[in-house]
Amino acid sequence: MTTPTQQAGLTSTTTLLRFATAGSVDDGKSTLVGRLLHDSKSVLTDQLEAVEHASRSRGQEAPDLALLTDGLRAEREQGITIDVAYRYFATPARRFILADTPGHVQYTRNMVTGASTAELAVVLVDARNGVVEQTRRHAAVAALLRVPHVVLAVNKMDLVEYAEPVFAAIAKEFTAYAASLGVPEITAIPISALAGDNVVEPSANMDWYGGPTVLEHLETVPVSHDLTACHARFPVQYVIRPQTAEHPDYRGYAGQIAAGAFRVGESVTVLPSGRTSTIAGIDALGVSVKEAWAPQSVTIRLADDIDVSRGDLLAPTDDAPAVTQDVEATVCHVADQPLSVGQRVLLKHTTRTVKAIVKDIPSRLTLDDLSQHPAPGQLVANDIGRVVVRTAEPLALDAYADSRRTGSFLLIDPADGTTLSAGMAGASFAEVAGAVRDEAPAADDAEWDF
Known part of the structure; x- marks a missing residue:
C-alpha cells in the first residue's frame, strides 16, 4: 500500500514529530522552545525584531527568547505562559509541531491539550529545585496519554556550576518515578536554555556528558504515528x-x-x-x-x-470494537466547576454526542505516592481520577491503549457546552502504571437513571 508520504515523494528525513514541553513554573520551557527556534534558524527577522523590542521595553539588554512562544499580552506582562503555544519549524532532518504548555498548577489541564497528540514530551526540571510535585504531575499525564517518549531536560545547569552529581541525582529520581508509571522510554539531558548549552549545540561546559543535544534527540528519536x-x-x-x-x-x-x-x-x-x-x-x-x-x-x-x-x-x-453503555475510564478534569457523582453530562466520542450520567467516581490519583484516594465524590480542576459513566445510547469505544483516536472522549456540560473532562477509555491508571498500591473500590450495582 502506498502511503500519502510516499505519494508526495517525501523520504524518512522529512518525517513529522509532534512534541510538547511541560514543567513547573519558571523552569524555562518557553526559553527552551525559543532557543530551539532561534538556534535552528527557524525565526523570521521580523519575529526576532519584535522580541528584541519587547525585551528592551522590559529593561532587558539581550532578547528574551521566551517571548517567541509567549504570544498573549497577559503572558508577556506577567512573564509566564498561560495558554498552549503551538509553533511549527523544520530542520533538514525532520519537521516539528511543538506545544509549549503552561507550568502553573491551575493550567495543568492545558498540558492534556498539548500532549494529547504528542509522540514525545519534554519535561523540564530546574536543576536547583529538582523533581517537584508539578514534575510528577506532568509525568503522570504523559503516562496516561500514552506518550511513548519522554525527555527529562534538567535546565539551568549554569546556576549549579554545571555539576554532574546534581544532574545525576535528578535524573535517577525522575527516571525511577516515570518508569514506575509505565513510561517506555526516558532520556535525560543536562541543559542551559538561556546559555544554549546542549539545546542545539553541544556544551563546552559539560564535557562529562556524552549524549545527544535536545535537537539531536528530537531529530533522531524513532516515531511511529502510522495510523x-x-x-x-x-x-x-x-x-x-x-x-x-x-x-x-x-x-x-x-x-x-x-x-x-x-x-x-x-x-x-x-x-x-x-x-x-x-x-x-x-x-x-x-x-x-x-x-x-x-x-x-x-x-x-x-x-x-x-x-x-x-x-x-x-x-x-x-x-469491530465492543459496544457499551457503561464507560469506565480515567479522566483529567479540566473545568473550573467540579465533576460530581450523579451529574448529567454530554459525552462526545468521535462524531457522536450522547447524553450521559456520572454513575460513580471510584478514586482520585494522589501524585505524591501514586496511591488512589477512594470515593472522593467529585473531581476538581486538574484532578486525575477514575469515573464510571452510563450513556443514554450505546457507543463503540476502543481501549485508549489500543487507539488514542477512538479510545478518547470528552465530558461536556449540557447547559453551556463547557468541556468538563478529557477521558481515556479502558484500562485503569493502576493497569497503565503498574505502580499504584491502593486499588479503587468497585462501582456499586445501583440502577441507572436511563
Missing part, C-alpha cells in the same frame, strides 16, 4: 445524498478515517446498530479509489441501503 497500522475505524461525519440527474441514487458517508485502511469489497459493520454491508465504492476528492487510509477524508458508499447517520462508526466486520 494505517491501527484497527480500521471510520466515524461518519455527514451523509451525502446529492439527488442529481447524474447520480439519482447516490448515498455516501463522509468523514475522516480515524485509523487503519478501508478497501472496496471489504465487509464492514455499522456501529452501534451492528448491521453489516460491503464497501461498494470510496470517493476521495471526487475521484473513485480502491482503498483509503488514515487520516484521509473520504466518502464511503455501501452496497446495501441500510440506516447510517452521523455519529455511527464503520469498522471491519472481523475487527
Whole structure:
C-alpha cells in the first residue's frame, strides 16, 4: 500500500514529530522552545525584531527568547505562559509541531491539550529545585496519554556550576518515578536554555556528558504515528445524498478515517446498530479509489441501503470494537466547576454526542505516592481520577491503549457546552502504571437513571 508520504515523494528525513514541553513554573520551557527556534534558524527577522523590542521595553539588554512562544499580552506582562503555544519549524532532518504548555498548577489541564497528540514530551526540571510535585504531575499525564517518549531536560545547569552529581541525582529520581508509571522510554539531558548549552549545540561546559543535544534527540528519536497500522475505524461525519440527474441514487458517508485502511469489497459493520454491508465504492476528492487510509477524508458508499447517520462508526466486520453503555475510564478534569457523582453530562466520542450520567467516581490519583484516594465524590480542576459513566445510547469505544483516536472522549456540560473532562477509555491508571498500591473500590450495582 502506498502511503500519502510516499505519494508526495517525501523520504524518512522529512518525517513529522509532534512534541510538547511541560514543567513547573519558571523552569524555562518557553526559553527552551525559543532557543530551539532561534538556534535552528527557524525565526523570521521580523519575529526576532519584535522580541528584541519587547525585551528592551522590559529593561532587558539581550532578547528574551521566551517571548517567541509567549504570544498573549497577559503572558508577556506577567512573564509566564498561560495558554498552549503551538509553533511549527523544520530542520533538514525532520519537521516539528511543538506545544509549549503552561507550568502553573491551575493550567495543568492545558498540558492534556498539548500532549494529547504528542509522540514525545519534554519535561523540564530546574536543576536547583529538582523533581517537584508539578514534575510528577506532568509525568503522570504523559503516562496516561500514552506518550511513548519522554525527555527529562534538567535546565539551568549554569546556576549549579554545571555539576554532574546534581544532574545525576535528578535524573535517577525522575527516571525511577516515570518508569514506575509505565513510561517506555526516558532520556535525560543536562541543559542551559538561556546559555544554549546542549539545546542545539553541544556544551563546552559539560564535557562529562556524552549524549545527544535536545535537537539531536528530537531529530533522531524513532516515531511511529502510522495510523494505517491501527484497527480500521471510520466515524461518519455527514451523509451525502446529492439527488442529481447524474447520480439519482447516490448515498455516501463522509468523514475522516480515524485509523487503519478501508478497501472496496471489504465487509464492514455499522456501529452501534451492528448491521453489516460491503464497501461498494470510496470517493476521495471526487475521484473513485480502491482503498483509503488514515487520516484521509473520504466518502464511503455501501452496497446495501441500510440506516447510517452521523455519529455511527464503520469498522471491519472481523475487527469491530465492543459496544457499551457503561464507560469506565480515567479522566483529567479540566473545568473550573467540579465533576460530581450523579451529574448529567454530554459525552462526545468521535462524531457522536450522547447524553450521559456520572454513575460513580471510584478514586482520585494522589501524585505524591501514586496511591488512589477512594470515593472522593467529585473531581476538581486538574484532578486525575477514575469515573464510571452510563450513556443514554450505546457507543463503540476502543481501549485508549489500543487507539488514542477512538479510545478518547470528552465530558461536556449540557447547559453551556463547557468541556468538563478529557477521558481515556479502558484500562485503569493502576493497569497503565503498574505502580499504584491502593486499588479503587468497585462501582456499586445501583440502577441507572436511563
